[in-house]
Amino acid sequence: MTSFEADYRKAIVQPSPNYGERADGRKPDMILLHYTGMPTPEGALEWLCRAESQVSCHYFVHENGDIVQLVPEQRRAWHAGKSVWHGDSDINSLSIGIEIANAGHPGGLPDYPKAQIEAVIELCHDCGERWSIPSERVLGHSDVAPRRKLDPGENFPWNDLYEGGIGHWVVPTPITGGRFFQRGDQGQPVEALQSMLSLYGYGTEITGEFSDKMAGELEAFQRHFRPERVDGIADFSTIDTLHRLLATLPRYAA
Incomplete structure (x- = not known):
């Protein structure tokens, strides 16, 4: 050029x-x-x-x-x-x-x-x-x-x-104990989390099974929005941060 x-x-x-x-x-x-x-x-x-x-x-x-x-x-x-x-x-x-x-x-x-x-x-x-x-x-x-x-x-x-007025962000929910989902888990709660990731934009397949691929997508989400711990495990901090991000998107806020 x-x-x-x-x-x-x-x-x-x-x-x-x-x-x-x-x-x-x-x-x-x-x-x-x-x-x-x-x-x-x-x-x-x-x-x-x-x-x-x-x-x-x-x-x-x-x-x-x-x-x-x-x-x-x-x-x-x-x-x-x-x-x-x-x-x-x-x-x-x-x-x-x-x-x-x-x-x-x-x-x-x-x-x-x-x-x-x-x-x-x-x-x-x-x-x-x-x-x-x-x-x-x-x-x-x-x-x-x-x-x-x-x-x-x-x-x-x-x-x-x-x-500085760029990007989408919420303060990450603090990391605490409690229930979490990880590789090998399956069921409706996993399906609901997959739906949330997909709604945000990630290429997550809604299968109800917590696969290696899903763990990688959660790691990507954590790396951006909850960087204190990047482990691919769906703890309360990760799930709640994702929920609050979705709630503040213009297309869902109403």
């Missing part, structure tokens, strides 16, 4: 050859956040701009808050891979992908610098306003690809984004 004009005025353009057209004329209605998961930002950015990598994103956010745009927002960047949300499986065609420079789990989950998070918040505001993206559709890669992906990780400050 030759150079193009940045959609976000503060971004520096560094074109990636890895892009395509959004399917069926779709427009972005989701922002998907990733961490790079590589030792250095420079290496990650270079990889996203190499044709042989077959991966890209729309924006890359450095640790100091500098932002690079690799693909125009009108185009389909290659960042989500095999993913699903609310039944949609072509997440690349309906999302804006933002890679955040952070070594992630391979690098020991380093903290995200304040300047970087402030830049992510401002960028998400700009993209969200331009495309009228609902707050609950600012998600992590792990939300749309449970078990396969872990980014942006359980140390990503989703609460800070929410305080």
Whole structure:
């Protein structure tokens, strides 16, 4: 790709050859956040701009808050891979992908610098306003690809984004004792929990059986919304947090 004009005025353009057209004329209605998961930002950015990598994103956010745009927002960047949300499986065609420079789990989950998070918040505001993206559709890669992906990780400050007007969040219900569900359990309570996860957007199958797949989806939910403990077990804290999130969604609040 030759150079193009940045959609976000503060971004520096560094074109990636890895892009395509959004399917069926779709427009972005989701922002998907990733961490790079590589030792250095420079290496990650270079990889996203190499044709042989077959991966890209729309924006890359450095640790100091500098932002690079690799693909125009009108185009389909290659960042989500095999993913699903609310039944949609072509997440690349309906999302804006933002890679955040952070070594992630391979690098020991380093903290995200304040300047970087402030830049992510401002960028998400700009993209969200331009495309009228609902707050609950600012998600992590792990939300749309449970078990396969872990980014942006359980140390990503989703609460800070929410305080900055980005994303959907409730204060997690404190972890206590009590009844819980886990792998191997089955029955109506498990089916009800699967229905709640599916209503929120996860690709959870409603079978009444607590499978390894369901445990992975619960881990993804916990990693985003109850990061204090990510274990794939449906304890009261996890279930109540999910219930309160659903209750505060505009489509269910009424």
